[in-house]
C-alpha cells in the first residue's frame with residue numbers, strides 16, 4: 019500500500035513541531051481567523067475538486083485512447099509527428115494556455131476545464147504511447163503466434179504490460195492539473211485560487227493560506243489516490259510496487 | 262504432417278533484398294521431430310515462421326496435413342499450431358495458470374476444463390501445481406520458465422508444434438534434463454514438430470530428421486544417422502564436426518549391436534566346461550558368470566579356465582561394469598575406456614544377462630552403413646558406365 023513510512027525520531031520531531039505551531043497559532047488567534055473562511059473553503063474546495071475531476075477525467079478519457087491509437091502499427095507513421103505537436107504544446111506555460119483558451123472561449127468554467135485538460139493531456143498520451151511501444155516485441159510475437167487477434171493482444175498483453183507506465187503518466191498529469199487549477203480563478207473558473215489570489219491582492223496572509231493549505235492537501239490526496247489505483251489495477255506480475 | 266513446397270522469403274531491406282529462405286521444399290512426417298539446423302542467419306527461424314505465417318512467404322506454399330494454409334485465416338491457423346519462441350515469451354502480467362490457459366480460453370474451453378488442463382500439464386513437467394499455478398513468470402527460474410513455455414504451447418493439444426531454439430536460454434545441465442523430459446513426452450504425444458537449433462548435439466539427440474540450412478538454402482535433409490555417416494558436402498561435413506563418428510554413438514542403443522544368445526556359466530559349472538564354451542564361441546578373453554536369477558555377477562578368464570581345475574564359483578573375478586540394453590553406445594564406449602575393457606555384459610530391465618557388447622561389434626555396426634553406401638555407390642558407378 020502507499021503509506022509514507024515515518025521513522026520514530028522523525029515522528030517525535032513532527033510532534034514537537036505541531037505542538038509549537040499550535041501554540042503560535044493560538045497566541046495570534048490565527049485559527050479563529052482561518053475558520054472565518056470555512057464556508058468559503060468548503061464551497062471553493064468543492065468547485066476545485068469539480069475542476070480537477072472534470073478536466074483530469076477528460077484528459078484521461080482522451081489521452082489514453084489517443085496514446086493507444088498512436089501506438090498501432092497502421093498509424094505509426096503519424097505517431098512521431100503527433101508527439102512532436104504535443105511536445106510543443108507542453109512548452110507553452112499553463113498560464114498561457116489558460117489565457118489562450120479564454121481568448122476564444124470567454125470566461126467561466128468551460129474555458130478553465132478546456133485549458134486544464136489540454137495542459138494535462140500530454141503526459142498521459144506520451145506515457146500511454148511509449149508504454150505500449152515498449153512492450154517487448156517477443157511478447158507480441160508470442161501473442162500473435164498463439165493466435166490472438168490484434169484486439170485480444172491489445173487487451174490481454176499490451177495494455178496490462180504497459181499499465182504501470184501509463185499510470186505514471188496519469189500521475190504526472192494530475193499533479194500538473196491540481197497545481198494549475200488555482201490559476202483557473204484568473205479566467206473566472208472558480209476554485210481555491212479565489213482565496214489565494216484575493217489574499218495576495220488584499221495582503222491577507224491568512225486568507226491566502228485558507229486557499230493554499232486545502233490546495234496542497236488536495237494535491238497530496240490526488241497523488242495518493244492515483245498511487246492506490248496503480249497498486250490495485252496494475253497486474254501483480256508487472257507491478258514494481260507489489261514485490 | 263507439414264509439407265513445405267518451394268517456400269521463398271525475400272526481405273526488402275535498406276541494403277537491398279535479402280533472401281532469407283530460398284526455394285525450400287521438405288516434409289515433416291506425422292509424429293516426427295524435424296530439426297532445422299545451421300549457423301546463425303541461415304534462415305531457420307524465417308522458414309519456421311512462415312509455417313504459422315508470422316512471416317508471410319514471398320512465394321511457395323505450406324501444407325498442414327495436406328491442406329494448403331495460404332488462404333486460411335491466420336488466427337485460426339495459429340490456434341492449431343503450438344508455438345514456442347526463442348525468448349520463451351511468457352506473459353509477465355499473467356500467472357502461470359493464466360499463461361498455460363491462454364490458448365484453451367481463446368478456443369472457448371470452459372473454466373473447469375482449462376484449469377484441469379493446466380494442472381495436468383504442470384504435473385507432466387514435474388512442477389508442483391499447488392506451488393506454481395498462482396506464481397508469476399518472474400518468480401520462476403529460467404529452466405522452469407522454459408518448461409512452462411513448452412506446456413503453454415501444448416495446452417490445446419495441437420497436432421503440430423513449432424519450436425524456435427526452445428532450450429537455448431538455459432544452462433547445459435538443465436538443457437539435457439529438459440530435452441530428456443521433452444523426448445519422453447513426445448514418445449506419448451507424437452506431435453509433428455519443427456524445431457530450430459544451432460547445436461548439432463541437440464539436433465542429433467532430438468531429431469527424427471535433420472534439415473541442414475546454409476545461407477537460405479536447404480542443403481541436406483536426412484536422418485541423424487545418415488547425416489553423420491554421409492554428409493552430402495564439405496559444408497555439412499564441417500558443420501557436423503570431425504567427431505561425427507563419435508556423435509553417431511549416441512544414436513545407437515546397446516540392443517542394436519548386442520551379441521544375442523551369448524553363453525554364460527554358473528557357479529557350479531566346471532572350469533573345463535567354461536573353457537569349452539569359450540573355444541566354441543571364439544572368446545579370447547573371458548565368459549560371463551551369472552547367478553541363479555540369471556544376473557551377471559562376474560567373469561571367468563580364459564587363461565584361468567585353460568590352466569586350472571575346479572569350479573567357476575571358485576575362480577571368478579568381479580565385474581567392473583555392465584551395460585543396460587537401453588544405453589546408447591556413447592555410454593558403452595565411455596564405460597569401456599574407463600574400465601580398460603573391450604567387452605561388457607548387458608542386462609535388461611530386470612537385471613538379467615541378455616548378451617554382451619564388444620568393441621568389434623560396435624565398430625562393425627557403425628562400419629556397416631559406410632560399406633552399404635559405398636556398395637550402392639559402386640553399383641551406381643557400374644550402372645553409369647554400362648549406359
Ligand SMILES: Nc1ncnc2c1ncn2[C@@H]1O[C@H](COP(=O)(O)OP(=O)(O)O)[C@@H](O)[C@H]1O
Pocket residue numbers: 272273274279280281299300301302303304305306307308
Ligand atoms: N524482418 C527481417 N527483415 C530483414 N531481414 C531479415 C528479417 N528477418 C530475418 N532477416 C534476415 O534473414 C536472414 C535469415 O534470418 P533468420 O531466419 O533469423 O536466421 P536464423 O534463424 O537461421 O539465425 C538473416 O540474414 C537475417 O538478417
Ligand SMILES: [Mg+2]
Pocket residue numbers: 305306307457
Ligand atoms: Mg533464429
